[in-house]
Amino acid sequence: MCGIIGCAGRGDSTLDTLLHGLSKLEYRGYDSAGVALSDDDLTVRRKAGKLDALETSLGADPLQNGSGSVSDNPVGIGHTRWSTHGPPTDGNAHPHRDCTGRVAVIHNGIIENYQELRDELAASGHEFESDTDTEVVPHLIETALDSGMAPEEAVRDSIDRLEGAYAICVVIAGVDQVFAARNDSPLVLGVSDDAYFFASDVPAFREFTDKVIYLDDGEFAVINQNGYRVTDSNGAVVEKTVNTIEWDPEETGKSGYDHYMLKEIHEQPRALRQCLQGRVDELAGEVILEELGDVNPDAVQFVACGTSYHAALYGAQLFRSIGIPAQAYIASEYATSVPPIDDDLVIGVTQSGETADTLSALREARRRGAKTMAVTNVVGSTAARECDEALYIRAGPEIGVAATKTFASQLVTLALLSLWIDGEEDNRDVIAGFRDLASNVQAILDDTNARKIAEEYHDSDAYFFIGRGLHHPVALEGALKFKEISYEHAEGFPAGELKHGPLALVTDNTPVFAVVTGEGEQARKTIGNVKEVEARDAPVIAVTDGQSDVERYADHVLEIPESTPRTAAVLANVQLQLVSYYAAAQLGRPIDKPRNLAKSVTVE
Known part of the structure; x- marks a missing residue:
């Protein structure tokens, strides 16, 4: 949910580094994006919509400061926003600035006391341009700077006034540093030989380094082109372990x-x-x-x-x-x-x-x-x-x-x-x-008929998923996958619960996916539930290992290899994942970035 990238030491590649980092964070879910570069002046560009809208904007109007260019070695921050306070508009996109335009802030999380702070700042003459909770932060820093505080002290003092969850990065015009802090929202620090990074997740900078420091709640960090420093809430230096990421950047x-x-x-x-x-x-x-x-x-x-x-x-x-x-x-x-x-x-x-x-x-x-x-x-x-x-x-x-x-x-x-x-x-x-679990999954991937079934039923009114025992969670997950990427109505139930209400919704245009494995009592009882929906003319798709006779009552079968009850649940789930994927593809949905959703939900 939301994505943060900050960097120092990348020279004239800073903007490209920020955009690359944001592209690697798109999976987290977002509806606007923005970047800021800071040297003697501060330059900001932000845009509602996906990252390509921001890139198009930058192509038409490149980032430049008041002198008409950006220096060879700026520091920078970038953000992808998942809306909480205010709709996805250009004005609500991050980074947010203060009244003077010298401070830019990006933020993940929710500042719970933002309204109190906003009222206080507005009463003292600050003007706000967005609906967001984040915008109070640059104005707090502006006030602290105007009182004579040094940049780091001003940022610290402002963050100390915040209540709630946050990962925050700050740049200030004329300051060659990026400041950051976290509380209940993820933030990591990347370390390479000649550059340093902040990010909400490692993929944002994995192409540039495999060395990472995991920041803890209450810690404050500073990077510039020469190094980094991590301190606690009282300003005492914290010695952090530098971890090595084992996976290759190509894996993403x-x-x-x-x-x-x-x-x-x-x-x-x-x-x-x-x-x-x-x-x-x-x-x-x-x-x-x-x-x-x-x-x-x-x-x-x-x-x-x-x-x-x-x-x-x-x-x-x-x-x-x-x-x-x-x-x-x-x-x-x-x-x-x-x-x-x-x-x-x-x-x-x-x-x-x-x-x-x-x-x-x-x-x-x-x-x-x-x-x-x-x-x-x-x-x-x-x-x-x-x-x-x-x-x-x-x-x-x-x-x-x-x-x-x-x-x-x-x-x-x-x-x-x-x-x-x-x-x-x-x-x-x-x-x-x-x-045999991995090879059995591979067999499903090689031989599945999920695409054909998804295409046949892609225009149905709703989709039901049923299972008993260890297959009940699989039914729930099958329905969740289907609804979140296809945007079609889907529900999962314990198989025996259909007759206690949901059966009223069953028609000849509501396919029922029934997970039935083995030949024991659970299988027999689930077949009884299949007969109930079959009697209401609902199409039945059985996910089965063939040990029962559920095929007799099914319109289609998604086969899985025989296995143990524990592993059968894993195998059945693979078939349902494939059905969801192909149904969403048939409908032309944005499968990797479903609307309104985020990969890592870091707000309560």
């Missing part, structure tokens, strides 16, 4: 695919191998999670949002199956209505490790004395650093807003965690089921 490209989402669906076999590598010993029947300490919970509470919440539902079922009470909670509800915790382990499932609602839930759990664990994809993320334990899903970088390979890796990681905590010797057969 499309590699010839039409969309990142399709590429990442096809990357799932590799992602799953990475997830499993070194963690399963099939001969011994053991799961090995060396990164974890002593974890032996009496009960587990999962907190998560969106796709990660569906993974949490799956994980909670697995924990209950080994005799450990477990419940999955929507993080935004948990944070404001916390259930009794006692000695429960609280597990936050978050792809980015920066999801604001999940972080709030984890912090509230810790405040109440709970032990916490992050199940996340991002090494060094806020959740990973703040929790007592961190378990990485190892999916690799995911750019598409709609989570695909990270969901599959979350499911497998949670399955491994439940087996590791269980520690029973009779898990050998279950562990063996992971051996």
Whole structure:
């Protein structure tokens, strides 16, 4: 959600560096973009719409200062905005300036006391040009500068007055530095031999360096062409660890695919191998999670949002199956209505490790004395650093807003965690089921008929997804994927719930996707639910491994290989991802950047 890039030391390539960084942050979701360069003067350009609108604007009217050009070595900041305060307009786009035009600020997050500050500033003569909360920041800095404060002191003093979540970058005319601070919103610092960067996520500067520093809440940082400095809220220098990013910048490209989402669906076999590598010993029947300490919970509470919440539902079922009470909670509800915790382990499932609602839930759990664990994809993320334990899903970088390979890796990681905590010797057969998982996913990718089914039903009134047991979270996820990238109405249900209300919506133009695997009681009961919708003339698409006779009642079949119940859920999900992708493609939707959505939701 929103994207930040700042740089110093890139010389006359500064503007190109900012634009490149913004292009790598488009996946986060945004509706306007802007840049600012600072040397003796400050020059700003911002535009509503996508990045190409800004680039077109710059082509027609290049950035230049009052003397008609920009120096050979400016500092700069850039931003992509996801609207919270005010609609997506040129005036609401970042960077925002003060009255004098010498201060420019970009900001992710929400400043909760902005109205109070704005009223105070307006009463003292400041004029505002936007609807945003961010605009109070440059005016606060302007006031501090006018009082005689030095630039860094003025920025610090202004940030100290803010309440809420923020990652902020500031440039000031005549100052060859970029100032930055974070609180409850991600911000990283990139370090190369001759240049330094700020960004909301590593891909923004990965092409220029693989060295990164993860800033913590309350820290303040400064970069210029000669180096960087990180201090705490009191101004004391903080020695930070410089981490090395292991993935190659080419991993964030499309590699010839039409969309990142399709590429990442096809990357799932590799992602799953990475997830499993070194963690399963099939001969011994053991799961090995060396990164974890002593974890032996009496009960587990999962907190998560969106796709990660569906993974949490799956994980909670697995924990209950080994005799450990477990419940999955929507993080935004948990944070404001916390259930009794006692000695429960609280597990936050978050792809980015920066999801604001999940972080709030984890912090509230810790405040109440709970032990916490992050199940996340991002090494060094806020959740990973703040929790007592961190378990990485190892999916690799995911750019598409709609989570695909990270969901599959979350499911497998949670399955491994439940087996590791269980520690029973009779898990050998279950562990063996992971051996063929990656190749089974590849078989689906090679032979799927999802495109044909998506094309046949692309003009339906609505789409229902049903499943029982471990397939219920898969049904919910299938519906979420479908609605978020196709913009069509889709709902997921426990299969048995259709008859308790939703069946009233079933017609001959509402396809029902039913996940049915195995031949046990759950499969038989789900087939009964399939017959119920078939009797109402609804088309049925069965996602099945062929062990039941659901094909007899289905209009179409999406086949998956035979597997264990745990891995069948992963395989069924791949078919539903492909259906969603091809349906959205048939409708011409912007698949990688669905409207109103963001990859990492860093506001509550």
